[in-house]
Amino acid sequence: MKLSLKLILLSCCIAGISCNQTKEAKQAAEDPAEQRRLDSLETIKKAEEEAKKKPKTAADIKLSTDLAYNKHTLEETYPYKDTTRIFQMEKIKEKLAYVENFQRAPASYAVLQNHKNKNREAPLVKNYHRNEYTRISDSLGNERYQSAPLYALGETDKPSIYGRDGSLVKLKSSDTLAMVQVEGVSFEGTWEAPKRYVKTIGDSVTFHRVVFVDVTNQNILTAERTGDCEWAIRSMNPATTGQHKPPYAQETPTGMFVVQEKKTKMYYYKDGTTSIEGYAPYASRFTNGAYVHGVPVNNPKGAIIETSWSLGTTPRSHMCVRNASSHAKFVFDWAKTFNALVIVIE
Missing domain, CATH: 2.40.440.10 (L,D-transpeptidase catalytic domain-like)
Structure with missing residues (x-):
């Protein structure tokens, strides 16, 4: 009896999935915009699967x-x-392999910008010191001047490090927010940054x-x-x-x-x-x-x-x-x- 009930439930689930797929296919056939959306999702899925494969060297x-x-x-x-x-050809090849790898999956790219502090001087990081140029820098040696503040996720009281002007990042959240989440390409980690320091350059570049x-x-x-x-x-x-x-x-x-x-x-x-x-x-x-x-x-x-x-x-x-x-x-x-x-x- 229990086995029969399981078979019935399984049949219903399969039927439900089949109905949903049929419904989506019918909707896509009637709506070209919906078909493009589904095609785009499928393309992204395939690209993400490809990107998870063994990285190029x-x-x-x-x-x-x-x-x-x-x-x-x-x-x-x-x-x-x-x-x-x-x-240094081997080192150049290593960098080119990295360039190949970070572009294997679709992404919305952005650039950190603060040339001559045009987007406002970055706040002080949690741990800072004055470097040999008498300028303030973070624990990695990145100067405050002309840099963008990068905050640890969920910690917006003080930035943790500075991101150099011109650094490439992937935008991980909507660019309509005051604080946006970025994943470093020029540097490691995922961070939050005030939107005024982040110039979006798109997903087709x-x-x-x-x-x-x-x-x-x-x-x-x-x-x-x-x-x-x-x-x-x-x-x-x-x-x-x-x-x-x-x-x-x-x-x-x-x-x-x-x-x-x-x-x-x-x-x-x-x-x-x-x-x-x-x-x-x-x-x-x-x-x-x-x-x-x-x-x-x-x-x-x-x-x-x-x-x-x-x-x-x-x-x-x-x-x-x-x-x-x-x-x-x-x-x-x-x-x-x-x-x-x-x-x-x-």
Whole structure:
């Protein structure tokens, strides 16, 4: 008797599921918008299942050379003074594998922004100290100036850490809220942040163009995705990064950032003044005041300079990444805003 009752109940459940499925199919057939919704849900489900599979590694990345810019090109290994410098291809492949992996599932992307504290100075974090630039920084060394406050989930009294301007995140909650939940792509963890620091860039954006800056070897490489785990090197050039010279010059920060802003001429002040000393051509900003740009011209009205003996030698910039000016223009044209990454390695 009990077995018969179970069979009856099971039959009813199956019938109910079948009826629901038939109802959904009928509704979808009558309503194209409903069919698109179901198709979208199915696509997301498949993508999420795919993303849960074994992550890609450096060994999966096929990196070929197909230059789109061929001036001042360096070999993969090249002499420098009495030593040898390299393009760190294995490390580049590791980063490209990471870029492949975080894009395997659909997401709504956003960028943390607070250039020159335009969205208000971030509140003090719970544990802070003054760094060697006399500026306040968090326990990870991220400065308060130009950063966004990140709060532990459910704890909105004080932020825990700072998120650097230009950091890429995935938006995990509605962007109509005063506080939004973000999952770090440029950094680890899921956090809450005030909406004013978070610029949504959508769920259709793809990051298929990456600029790699090597602060150890003082070089720059651009790579473009051409297929599944397939990337082509578009340029390999000397560069000069930021030097440690407080209070005006700082190292180019390592990490992953989004290209946010372009300036044909980025004018700069003489240190310690508000007097314009010159400009840098074809500047692409990726974090704080750090740009990929051409050779600086110490004359606001001077002509563009193509190259400099100092490129590829030792850090000597204020935070920026100097290139030959024609290469800076290549990056300027090729790496679209909010659609390309700058990854700084060491």
